[in-house]
Amino acid sequence: MSKQSHFILTSYARLSILLGEGKTPDFTLTDIKKIHQLDIPPSFEIPSGFEGYRFHGDRERLDAIAREMAEKVREIARPRAIYTSSDVKCNGRDFVDIDGIRFESRILNKKLCNLETIYPFIATIGKELDEFKASPGEMWQSFILDSIKTMLLISAAEYVTERIQKEFNLGEVALMNPGELKDWPLAQQIPLFKLFGGEEKSIGVSVSKGGAMRPLKSRSGIVFPDDTGFVSCRFCTQENCPGRRAPYDAKLTAEFMK
């Protein structure tokens, strides 16, 4: 899979250039941040065994739709990601500063404040697949296609996490995504995107003022070294999430929020 790297100035450096207008820009090589771009091999299972669903028709037909959608997705899909490494600073209890950008979250503060470096990323199924829709009125095509897109996104996020883990030699890692926890809402994708200085355009992803990403099947997050077995799903009340890795733990959540 191909990988490219671009360089951007950190917010500190951009600020020092603004303040030093007309003077020699006040930044050093350490203020230049490397953004890695990664093409991800599409990985998903063909949906099968639709026993739990009411389907008035031929189950073989459903399997055929699933195979047809899977084939099309394999032709079209170009999942991609960008990632970088960022500095952490903590001066409070309910927030953390990453490359000089503030993130509001008690859990993030608790998990990141003993670290110096963390690894933000943005992953997407890609605009090619996002634009591919089921035929009008084909409910099962639409349902199966959406399931495949979701699987693809989960595997893309796992792929970039493993890449970060190996590339930076991190050992055990944990992952947090804005929007999955009440304590770290979706709008926090906006500061996370700022860490990439506009490079998200290179993988065709954008974020709205409310924090929603386009393509919809995109995910942003932070990977960080952690050997405590931390899994954000234990703090998450989203039912029926296909990516759930652990049950919700109300007691643990209350302890963290103390």
Ligand code: SF4
């Ligand atoms: S259950 Fe886990 S994977 Fe699903 S949204 Fe919640 S934290 Fe994320």
